[in-house]
Each structure stands twice: as structure tokens, then as C-alpha cells.
Amino acid sequence: MNWAQLLHAGRNGAEPKDQKGIRREPYIIDADRISFSAPFRRLANKTQVHPLHDHDHIHHRLIHSVETASVGRSLGMGVGQWLEDEKHIAPGGRHDIAGMIQAACLAHDIGNPPFGHSGENAIGAWFAAQFRTESPLFTDVANHLKPEFIDFEGNAQGFRIISRLEMYRNDGGMRLSHGVLGAFTKYPVTADVQTAEKSGGNPYCGLKKFGVFHSEADHFHKIAYTLGLISEGTDENRWYRRHPLVFLVEAADDICYNIVDLEDAFTSGDLSYDDVKDLLTPLSHFATDRSANNTRAEHIAHLRALAIGGGVAACVEAFKTHYTAIMSGTFTSGLVEESDKAAEFAAIKKLANTQLFTAPRKTKLEVSGRATIHNVLNGILPVFTDLQAKGWDLDKLGDYETQLARAVELDLRDITDSYSALHAMADYTSGMTDRYAVKISRMLTGI
Template identity: 60%
Template sequence: MQWQALLDAGRLGDAGYVEGRSRSIFVQDHDRIVFSAPFRRLANKTQVHPLYDHDHIHHRLIHSVEVASVGRSLAMRIGQWLIDRGEIAAGEEHSLANVVQAACAAHDIGNPPFGHSGEAAIGGWFAEQFAQGGGLIGDLDPALRPEFTAFEGNAQGFRILTRLEMYRNAGGMRLSHAVLGAFMKYPVTAAARLALPETERKAYAGLKKFGLFASEEALFARVADATGLPACGDARRGRWWRRHPLVLVVEAADDICYNIVDLEDAFTTGDLPYDVVREALDELAGRPNRDVAGLTRVEHIALLRALAIGAAINACVDAFEAHYDAIMAGSFTGSLIGASARSGEFTGIENLARERIFTARRKTELEVSGRQVIRNVLDGALPVYEELARHGWQPGALSDPSEQIARALSLDLRGVTDAAGALHAMADFVSGMTDRYALSVSRMLSGT
């Protein structure tokens, strides 16, 4: 892979666009993302703790802003190293930083309400519908079922960026090929991924999940061609692509932020005591010799969080440099955090989170509630789409009750002409909700 192609500034869906002199296209991409409605809705979507009233607990929007900040710092450091090696021209470090910042801002834009438990709830609902069969559900091509039963926020994010938002079905936000390439963590459809042997899926980080719905595969193929991402697979099993090198930087920024900040939030909520959080962050920060005698516990944790982020950035830059040849060949199989000198500390934090944060009583209770909320919403929307199918996909033929539900829920029925389109429209609807709006709609539909 070559940086000249990897930083391709061509716009998806707008081939004739010419970049202005005063503002980089990658900066414009960032601005389009942060001014979009899906990005704005992240302010009321769960990061870890659902429906918290505490003003200092992270939600998805704040998390995305912080990831973008860390990603920009990582990319600037890596960009300067690439200049020193003669890999890119002086000044191109800013292009790397702007691409990564934009991709980081968008990295969670497809996440549904209630976080990863919301993804599982959507997938579980679809799985139950497929098990029952019949009706609209029964009309879907069986090869597409895994897109819904293992609903994936990353694939939904690419769908938002390239199809749903702004220029609907005409390039979406019309972002640059470079930013879309850096966004794509899992460049494979669900069907193509499942056709691969399990050993092959486990051997490459880009195959851990799927990141493309079949409906957007051709769009990503254009991105991959423009940025020079090597294609793999075959016509029988399906295509997949090697990951863009800057995906590793976006992923590292995300890993750094959520691991470290989850600890700080757990201290704030009381799910973890001060001594436990202090020890974990102090170890990751390299046990800095700072005078903290005049600091409160909150200030001390905040200081250690900042120092830990700095130490993690240094470690990830070192890992990128050490594995550069494999990264550019597309053969690097892990993550920068996993390949870094701080991997042991991060493993300890992940274990701590899994054992004591993700199992906190309040979080667990609200995830159970959130799962039922999502089920109620999908149960309420399904009859509208089933009736739409029976009437040849003509919205004007809906009965008064269905038309009323469609109007009350603001269901978008444009362009729905088959079973796959209908089910994606349902997933678009529920995954785009904020936590509180999903709760409100659930109550309306259930009459409470």
C-alpha cells in the first residue's frame, strides 16, 4: 500500500469535486460529520452507563470527541516519523491527522441506543423473527440473515456515512475515500466472512466482525479501489479487503480512551473504589513521581488519566514504527495496543472492567430494561412494513392504523421496495434512536 493512494482526497459520490484552497477536504469531512444529526444524537446514547443523570459520566458524543483528539495526536506523531523516513512529504502529517480525526469522530456513529447491549437486543429480535418465519421476514434472502441476527454498529455507521445522511442514496455525506477507508475496521460483509474458514477469520483482525452490509459493498469497493486496499477472497466465497493502515490508529485511539476513561467513570459512579482505580492508572502511566499532596481524589484520578493517555500514545506510536512494514503490506494481524509495551497493563484494565464495571447492578438492570424497550419498538414498527409489503410497497395504500403509526414514529418509507430494504429501514429507525427517545417510543407503543 502507498500513502499517495491511501490519502486519496476524491469524494464518494462527487467525482467532480475540487478541493478549496483554504480548507482541506479532510477538515470538511470532519465538519460534515460533527454537524450531522446522527453525530448529535450520540450525546444521548450510552457509552457504558445507560441513562445516567450524572453530568460527568461519558456518553457517546463526548467519547467520540476524546477519541478524535487522541487519534489526531497519534497521527501527527506517526506523520512526523513518516516524514523523517521520506515516506510522505513535509506537511502531509496534517493530512494524516485530519483523516484520523474525522474517522475517529465518526467511529461510533452507527451505534444503537443502550450501547453493545442494544446491538445484541436488535440481533436477538431479528433472530426470533427468522425462527418464526413467514410474512416479510420469510421473504428475505437467507444469505442476508446474518446482517440482522448479528446486527453490527460498524456496518450501520458506514451505511449512515455513505447512504443515509445528506445525499440519500447518492453518496451520503460524500466523504473522502481516505476518511472512509480509515473508518472501516472490518472490510467484509457478513456472508463473505461466514464463508471463510474459522482459522482464517481468527487470523486477521479485520475479520473479527463484519463491517459492511451487502447493500453498501459496492460503495466500499470504490473506496478500496481509490485508496489501493488489496482485495482478498474469490467470486465463490465473496470479497474482503486488507485494512487501511490508519484504521489501526483510529482503533488505538478508541482503545486508549474507553479503557482509561471507563476507569475514571467507574470511580465517579462509585462502581470502583479510589485505590483500585488509582493503582491501575498509576501503573499504566509508568508510576510518575508527581507531588499530589494538595490534590483531591477526583483531581488525582484526573491527573493519572491524562498521564496514562500520554503513556499509551507513546507506546502505540512505538508499535506502529516497529510493525510498519507488516502494516503497509496488510499482513499485520493485531492491534497497536496489543503489540505495544503497555499491552499487559491494558489487559489488566480490560479484566477489571469485565469483572467489576460491566457487571455493576445498575448497569445490568438498565440493560435488561433497554433490551425490552428495543423489542417493543421493533414489535410496534413491524406491522407497518408487513402491510407495506402486502400492498406492493405503496405507502399510500396503508390502512389508517398503520399510516397513523408510521406518522407517529416518523417512519421513513422512501425507497423501501423489498424485504431487505424494509428490514434495513427498521434497523435504521431503531439504531438511530437515543436512549431516552427509544424509551419514550416504547412507552407510547405499549400504552404506558
């Protein structure tokens, strides 16, 4: 792969028209469009780790996304400066790399449903149960498309939002630059192809999950071709090697959620001061003791800042070390895992898995969140079954179904068959905030 194509600033749709006399770099326009969008704004009320938490200092998805973008920009400047020094990119190109990573990081969680990853599982479980019924709405969906719903994936939903649904609907979406879309797409493969490749034993990291729905597949193929991503498979089963900047976006996310989740766990009382201090200290370049003038919370915040700096430096070096493999598409790990801080991050993940993610309050709220999502999907289902029965003619929708669609503000545009109907259901449910999902669940169940 080559940087001239990888940093392609052409847009996914018509070129934007800036105000007269004002020139913004393409990646700045991209970041602005993401930041001012409704799906990004809704992240303020979506779970990061602790669902529906009443503590104001606990992170939610929007704050996590902003912090990830900040770390991503630092990673981009570090790698970009090295690429300039090595003459891989033109002087000043580090700003393009840092800006593209920052924009992609802002959007990286934009497709996540309410209640975090447990929300993805809840949506998938509901669809899996429906596919086992005899309802024509579900039996009419081709078998190779069913994994999109059974294994519902926020990454693919995010690509659908930024490239299709938001702003210029069905005409480029947010019309972001190709380079940012490439950096965003962590899993450049559709669900059916990913399933086939994984079952065949393909270990490539970009195939761990899927990141593109079939509804946006042709669109992504064009973007990938423009960027010069390495193509694999046949025309019917096409997938791609990752854009090199994906590894930096992924590293920014890994650094933030690992380190900041620890700080949140201390704030919420799920982990002790000593546990968090002992895990954060080795990540920084130097140790710092708590002074008499600092509270424990202030010391943890200081350690968190130092640990992020240590993680950034380690991942920049890992990118340099594995540069040839990254550019040839053969690197199939993560920068955090291949850095000299791998053991320190592994210790954090181990503790999080055994104590943080299994905390009683989190577990109880995830169970409640699953029921909430299922209530919402069960509640809106009659609209879509009736719409199918009426030949997808909105004007023939029944009185109650029309009232229901109006009450919950369902978007019924672009529904022409069962496949598009199920995506409309997923669009609606995954787009909810935690609190709005609870509100609609209560209304639909009468509780």
C-alpha cells in the first residue's frame, strides 16, 4: 500500500462548499461533521462500562470518543513525524495523518447500541430467536444475510451511519474523506465472508468481526479501491487488508478504555486505590508518589495521564518496528499487544475481566438492559409485520400500527423488503440512548 492513495482526501459524495474565504483541511471538515451530528451527540447517554451511572465523573461513550480522538491525534503526530523523517510522506504530512486518525477516532463508537457491548448481544439474541420462528418477515431474509443481525456489530452500524444514513441520506452520508473512512473501518469485510474465512481458519486480525453490512458492501468496495487497500478473495467473497491507520485508531481506543476504565472503577468504588495505582504506575516512564497536598483521586488522575503518555510512546515505537508488515497487510496483531508495554496492559485486562466487568451493579443492569432492548424490539415488531403484509405500502399501514410508529418516531423510509425492514429495526434500536431505551420500553409495555 502507498500513502498517496491511503491519505486520499476525496469525498464519499459531492465535495463540500466551505464558506467564502474560509479554508478548512478535509480532516477538519470530517471531524466537524462527526462532532455536530445527532448520532455523535447521543453517545453522551450511552454506556461505556458502567450503565446508567449517577456519578457525574464516570465516562460515557461521548467523553470516551473525545479522549480517544485526543490520544489518536498524538499517535498520529508521533508516527507522522517518523514517516516524514523517513521520507515516506511529504513534509507536513504528519498533520494529515494525525487529523485523519482524530476524525476516525471521534466516530469509532458512533454505531454502538445502548448498554454497551451487552446491547449488541441483546440485539443479536433477539434476531436469532426471530429467525427460528415461521414469521415471513424473517424467513424471507436470505441465509447469508442473517449473520448481520444474529451477530449484530456496532462497527458495521457505525459505517452505515457515517457513509449512508446521516446528513446526505443514501447519497454519501456524512460525505467524509476516503482516508478517514478507511481509518475508521476496523473490519473491512462483510458478515458472510467473515464467517466463511473464520471457519476456514484464517487468523487475520481484520477478520475477527465484520465491519460492513451487505447493504453498504458495494459502496465500501469503491472506497477500498480508491485507497488501494490490499484485496483478497473472489468478486463474490471480497475482503481487504486493513488500512494502516486502523492500527493507530485501534491503539488509541485500547489505551483509553484500558486506562480510563481503571480510573472509573476507582471513582465508582469497584476497585481500590492500591489496585489502580499499582496497575497504572508501570505504564508511565517514571513513578510518582502521592504528595501530602493531593487526594487519592487526584493522584490516580495524575497516574492516568502519565500512563496514557507511556502507552502512546510504546505504540508509536511498535508501529515503527512493524512498519513493513503493516504496509504489506501481513501484520495481524495490535500495537498494544506488540509494544513493550504489552505485559502491563495484559495485567489491566486480566483484572478488568475478573473484577470490573463482573461487578454486581454492572451485571444486574446488563440483564435489565437486555430486557429493555427486547421490549423495544417486540413492541415495534407489529409495525413491520403489518407493513410486509401490506406489500411495503406505507399508505396501507393499519391504524394502530400507524399510531405506534408515530408514538415512538419510527423512521420507515427506504423499506422495500424484509432485509431493509430488519435494518430499519436495528437502526432504530441501536441508535437509542440508554435512558431513551428505558423510556420507550416502559411505554410499549405499559409498565
